[in-house]
Structure formats: C-alpha cells, structure tokens
Amino acid sequence: MKPAGKKPGVDRRGSWPHLARVFLLLILLGMAVSDVNGEDIRVVYTDGREQEKIPVWEVEEALYLSVNDVGRVFRATKQWNSETRKMVVRSGDSRATLTLESRVVLAGDEAYQLPHPVRMRSGVLQVPLELATGVLPRAFGQSADWNPSTGTLRVGDVGANIAPLRFKRLPRGVRTVLTLSEPLEYAMDPETVRGFRMFLPGAKADPGRLSQTLRRGIIRRVSATSRGDGMEILFVPDRSDLQARVITLKDPDRIVVDITVPGDLDVPSPPLKPRWALSPGEVLGRDREGWKLELVVIDPGHGGIDCGARGSSGLEEKEVVLDVAHCLADMLEDRGGVEVVLTRERDEFIPLRQRTEMANALDADLFISIHCNASREPGASGFEVYFQSLEMGEEEEAVAEFENAVLALEGETHGADEGDLPFILWDLAQSAFMSESSDLADMMQASMDRRLSTRNRGVKQANFIVLRGAHMPAVLVEGAFATNESEEALLKSPHFRGLLVEGLYDGVMEFRARYEGRK
Amino acid sequence: MENDRRNVVLWVVVALIVMAGVAAVVVRDRTRDRELPRQMVEEPVAGRVSEGVETRSVILFFAAGNSDGLVREFREIIAGGGVAAEAKRTVIALARGPLANGAPAIPRETTVEGVFLDSEGCLYLDLGRELRAFHWGGVSGEWMTISSILRTLGASFPEIRSVRFLEEGHPMETLTGHLDLTRRLWVDDWR
Numbered sequence: 001m002k003p004a005g006k007k008p009g010v011d012r013r014g015s016w017p018h019l020a021r022v023f024l025l026l027i028l029l030g031m032a033v034s035d036v037n038g039e040d041i042r043v044v045y046t047d048g049r050e051q052e053k054i055p056v057w058e059v060e061e062a063l064y065l066s067v068n069d070v071g072r073v074f075r076a077t078k079q080w081n082s083e084t085r086k087m088v089v090r091s092g093d094s095r096a097t098l099t100l101e102s103r104v105v106l107a108g109d110e111a112y113q114l115p116h117p118v119r120m121r122s123g124v125l126q127v128p129l130e131l132a133t134g135v136l137p138r139a140f141g142q143s144a145d146w147n148p149s150t151g152t153l154r155v156g157d158v159g160a161n162i163a164p165l166r167f168k169r170l171p172r173g174v175r176t177v178l179t180l181s182e183p184l185e186y187a188m189d190p191e192t193v194r195g196f197r198m199f200l201p202g203a204k205a206d207p208g209r210l211s212q213t214l215r216r217g218i219i220r221r222v223s224a225t226s227r228g229d230g231m232e233i234l235f236v237p238d239r240s241d242l243q244a245r246v247i248t249l250k251d252p253d254r255i256v257v258d259i260t261v262p263g264d265l266d267v268p269s270p271p272l273k274p275r276w277a278l279s280p281g282e283v284l285g286r287d288r289e290g291w292k293l294e295l296v297v298i299d300p301g302h303g304g305i306d307c308g309a310r311g312s313s314g315l316e317e318k319e320v321v322l323d324v325a326h327c328l329a330d331m332l333e334d335r336g337g338v339e340v341v342l343t344r345e346r347d348e349f350i351p352l353r354q355r356t357e358m359a360n361a362l363d364a365d366l367f368i369s370i371h372c373n374a375s376r377e378p379g380a381s382g383f384e385v386y387f388q389s390l391e392m393g394e395e396e397e398a399v400a401e402f403e404n405a406v407l408a409l410e411g412e413t414h415g416a417d418e419g420d421l422p423f424i425l426w427d428l429a430q431s432a433f434m435s436e437s438s439d440l441a442d443m444m445q446a447s448m449d450r451r452l453s454t455r456n457r458g459v460k461q462a463n464f465i466v467l468r469g470a471h472m473p474a475v476l477v478e479g480a481f482a483t484n485e486s487e488e489a490l491l492k493s494p495h496f497r498g499l500l501v502e503g504l505y506d507g508v509m510e511f512r513a514r515y516e517g518r519k
Numbered sequence: 520m521e522n523d524r525r526n527v528v529l530w531v532v533v534a535l536i537v538m539a540g541v542a543a544v545v546v547r548d549r550t551r552d553r554e555l556p557r558q559m560v561e562e563p564v565a566g567r568v569s570e571g572v573e574t575r576s577v578i579l580f581f582a583a584g585n586s587d588g589l590v591r592e593f594r595e596i597i598a599g600g601g602v603a604a605e606a607k608r609t610v611i612a613l614a615r616g617p618l619a620n621g622a623p624a625i626p627r628e629t630t631v632e633g634v635f636l637d638s639e640g641c642l643y644l645d646l647g648r649e650l651r652a653f654h655w656g657g658v659s660g661e662w663m664t665i666s667s668i669l670r671t672l673g674a675s676f677p678e679i680r681s682v683r684f685l686e687e688g689h690p691m692e693t694l695t696g697h698l699d700l701t702r703r704l705w706v707d708d709w710r
Contacts, residue, residue: 048677050710052578068595072576072675077598079573090573164677166707213639302696309656317656352696371697374657377584377622386658462662465692465699476697478658 039151041065041129043073044181046156046209048164057126062116067098067125070132073155074140080125087118087125091140098127105131107139154181160205162231165212165222173242173260174219176235180253188246188257195236196244196259203231218242219259235259293366293512295339296332297359299466300325301371304349309374309481311488317372318347320491324479325370327501336509356470366440366508367474369466372482372491381484382455383500385445386476387437388468389461436473436515443514444475444507451503452496454480454487473511477504573598577609577675581621582663589663589670590621602678603634606642610634613671624667626653632687640680641703642672648687656695665698666709673706681705 040053054069067087071078076091085100096107098118105112112135116128132153133146145154163179178200189197210224210233221236235244237259245258300321302308308317322344329340341362343355359367373384441459449456457478467474479500480487490496575598580589596608610631616623630647637643654660665684672679681703684691691700 068576077573077575082570374655374660376655463699
C-alpha cells in the first residue's frame, strides 16, 4: 500500500528523461546540419615564426580553412566588399581575388579554378584547402609544400632544411639552435682565429637568412655560406678563450651549439672598490674559511609611495611584508642566532638598486626579498619562490641603454657613468650563486609547503631588478595572492603569517645545515 | 496534466536562461566597446569579414585562468603602415582583452604612445603611464603582462627579435617593482 497523496516515483521523474531525449534530439539535429570539424593541419614556417595548428572544416568531400588563417600563414592582408561579394587577398604587390560561392580565383593575369567554391559561415569566409597549398603560393611567388599524409604545410623557403637560427642566453654563454626539417650530419672545427666553424653536408638554406649580427652575449656574429654540397656556419665570438659543445635532439631534429666561457667567471674589479669588491674567489667565498651564515638581509618589498599589490578589501602588500619580515628577523635572531638587517624598518620607499647594494655593502650571506603576489584573475592562488635568471654578456648593450635612463619613481637620472659599469659587470658574479640560490629556493619552497595548506606553485626563475647585483645567494618569496579573496583573508591573519614565517625560517636553517662549513 | 504543466514551466525556464545568456554576451560586447578609449577602437572585431577594411590576422596571447599560462586567440587588425604600425595595433588589441577564453594580461586603460623598429629587429614599445598606474602588480601579474606582449609580437612579426619597454619616452626600469626591464627582452627567451 503506497502512502496516499504521493505519486509513484517513476511518474514524478518522467519529465526529465523526456527533456533529456528532446535535448539529445536537438544536439543530433544540430550536428546533422552543421559541418564536421576535421583535424587541424600543422603549419611549419621557415621565417622564424612558431609553428601552429589551424582548424579544418570537412564539408562532404572538401576541406575548408578560414581565410583569416590562410592570410596569416602567407602574411597577407584581406579586404572584403559586400556589394561585389569579393575578397582581395594581398601580399606585397601581389593580389588574389576570391568571389563568394565561386571557384574562380583571379591573380594577376591568371585565373585559377578551385575544386570547391568559396563559402561563408558565421560571418567568416572559408576557402578550400587548395587555395593555401597551390593557388596562393603561385600567385604570391611564395613556396609552400603540402604533405597530406602528415597534414603538414611548410611555408617559406621550402627548399631549405634549416630554419632561421634561434638564440638563447646561458649563464656562461649563448646557445644557438638549428632547427632542421630532416636529420643532418655536422662537423665542428676547433676554435680558429676567426671563430668556431661548423660544416653541415647536405644542408640547404638561404645564407642571408641564417647570417646575423648579434650584439648579444659573447657571440658577435654568425655567418653562413654555401660550400659545395652543404653549408658552413661560422660563429664569431668577441673573446678567444671560449669552448663549444654540440648536441643533437629529435622531434623536431635540432643541432644545439652552446658556446660558453670555461671555468669560473673572470669578474673584473670595479673602478671603485667597496668592501665586497675583492677578487672573484674572495667574493664567491671560495677561499675563505668555509661559508658561515652570520648575516641575513631581509627585504620587505615595496614601501612608502609604492604600496605593491592591493587586496579587494584594502590589504596592502607593503604592510604585510614588513610585518612578515620583522617576525622572520626576530625568529632568525632569537632562535637561529643569526644577525639580520632589514632593507627598510618602516613604511618608506627604498630604491630597488639600493636594496641589494645594502646587502653587498654589509657582505651579507643571504638576501631574502619578501612579497605578496597579484593577478588580474581573482582565482590565482598559492605561494612560490623565485631565484634570478641571468642575462649574461650584455655589458656594452646595457651601458648604452642606461644612457639617459630615467627612473621615474625614484626621480633620479642614471647616466652611463662609472658607477653603472661595475654594477653591470658584477652581475656576472651572481652566476656563481645560481646553484646556491636555486637550493635555497627549493628548501624554502619545501618548508613552506610543510607549513602552509595553500597551493604550492613551485620554484621559478625570472630576471628580477631587486635581485640584480646581489653577491650572495638570493631569493624572492611570494607568500600568497593579495588579489585572491580567501588568501587576502589569510594574509590578514596572524596565524597564517606565523606559519609563513616558520616556513621561511625552516628553509634558511636547512640551507645553513647543508652549506655551513663548506669551502 | 501536472507533467505537462511542469514541462511547460521547464521549457520557459530554459528559454529564459538562453535569452539571458545571449543578452549578457551582447551587453558585454557593447559595454566593452563603450568603455574603451577611442584609440583602442580602431581595429575590427573578431574574425568576421570587415567591409572595405584591409585587415591582417595576428595571434594574441592572453592570460589563462589562475595565472597558470597563456591562451592564444586569433584576431584581425587593420593592415598597413609597416611592421611597427601593425605591432602597435596588435598591442592595442591585446589591451582590449580577449573575445573568447582567457583574461587580459594588460590593463585595459593602457595606451600605446609610439613604436619604433630598429635595424636589428628591436621594437621600442613606448607605453602610456596607465600601464603601471592600473597594473595589479605581483610577480605573476608582471610576468603575464610581459610574456603576453613578447609572445604576441613574436608569433606574428618575425621581424621583431627583441622588445625594449619605454614609458612615455623614457626607458622603463620595471613594471611594478619586480622584473628587470632595463634591457631589451629577446622574443626567443619567452617562447
């Protein structure tokens, strides 16, 4: 006997399966009348652009691409005229005219016939694949090679099997990457008077495209020349005591050439010698009686007119980090027996360069810059520790760029005077602390992870103005996001700040345990 | 009978939700246009054909959710004037924000005062003070802004090999006190 007044359950829920069926029907109907989105095709460029995937629409037997994507591939402009229903696609002085719902493409004196008509969907002109693989390359005098089995379109200098060279700075030199469209052998000569010479049998490329004057790091120029059945690439450095290392990589095929300074860096002494401006070995602590943690400089980020990040309820980064820095300083002094100096004791603005200069002048053993993170995305959350990534060998360039530079916030002018030069040169010394800074960052991140329940965003590297020129292991800590509502609330709480301080303290102590006494 | 009534009510609710969604999108787009400074409304919207305007397709990189990376979006900008002029329009489009996924990585108020491409492929990008004034700060926020600009310019303009940031004609030292902008930034390093 069922309770009175209640309908059987199957009747009560009957409307939902019915609705679901209707929705399913609508979805199926929608799929039937729309085009099928085919697989993307891969476009590989030989002009240095990153390769990309572009979508394909499969309409019955035909493959269509968006005219916008095709235009981008050939770096062409487009102009639509709704009265004539024509679109002019232009590259340099060459132009091709497409007509909506027509197969004919007019280019110069030629008329090309596409296998399928141009069409329009959702306000976007769609063109048959053959426009990109055959018609436009011919009309624009460009090369394109379509491989249907791999779905790859190579655009540009398709006869070449080396793409334009790419360069990356290394802590001690410059990395050159040769991206190949097929595996190639190489032979690298030892350093000659002119530089490092690499010969690649079977290599094909426009020498002009590969040759470059760099003004970048220790490599001054790369020049390529065609030699017999291959190409020769000469790396011309701006100093003679360099070493080259070559490795090959797959998927895609690459030859990577690292040209670096061997051994310890030869850091020139600055013209004016402060206490820390000793020989490189002395600066790196390598010829002292082992490293000992005696003095830590803690840098509470921002301050004064620079409030740093702000939370939605008014929390200011400069206040939080000052409090955290004071608490960490107390803990390091009381519990750790370490002397601590803060770059600012109160709410005041200290120019960024002065912060590391202070640590250098004090001959500090560690430099810790404390910050709160921020993002436009309110959901961004977590803690992270950074250490410096270096930009090496750009002294001349940097000096030139310092000319007439104005630090708007500080209201002072920096010329390329004698004071800048040692600062730039001493950047080089920092690479000696890269490994130690990385270890310190790892330890702090791990110890914070043990204390905090917020998201661990990991250890990262970036080129910071505030860590630049520090002659000791240096890290920048981002404790939490001020722009995240729940983390802003945490940052206000003494309990969370306490956990954060404990985490930072543990990291410093672990670092001390590992490094103290090392020579 | 009761089931029929419930069905009708459900259909009405579904229809209202759909209409509200469409209205929200329309209002958002219109609001976006209205809020923008005049300088920023000089490029056509999305990928639709634009009557009588010569356009070029570029790739824009916006912030992914939770500051975890970048998402790409294809956009049409007005063509012409050379690489520097097109790069300027591209940065303006970046500031305008995404039309699909992601979030702006540059404050919407940002203005581009000028651009200059030197013979070595270094683009001098002179931005208005609004960039720093309206920026949300933080290392993640700064990284996203710089990365978004470098990736965008590198993806569409192979002529641009590095970027030097200026603020109203003066070299920029840093955006909000973290990353070092005193030197040119190489496009390759941000890929």
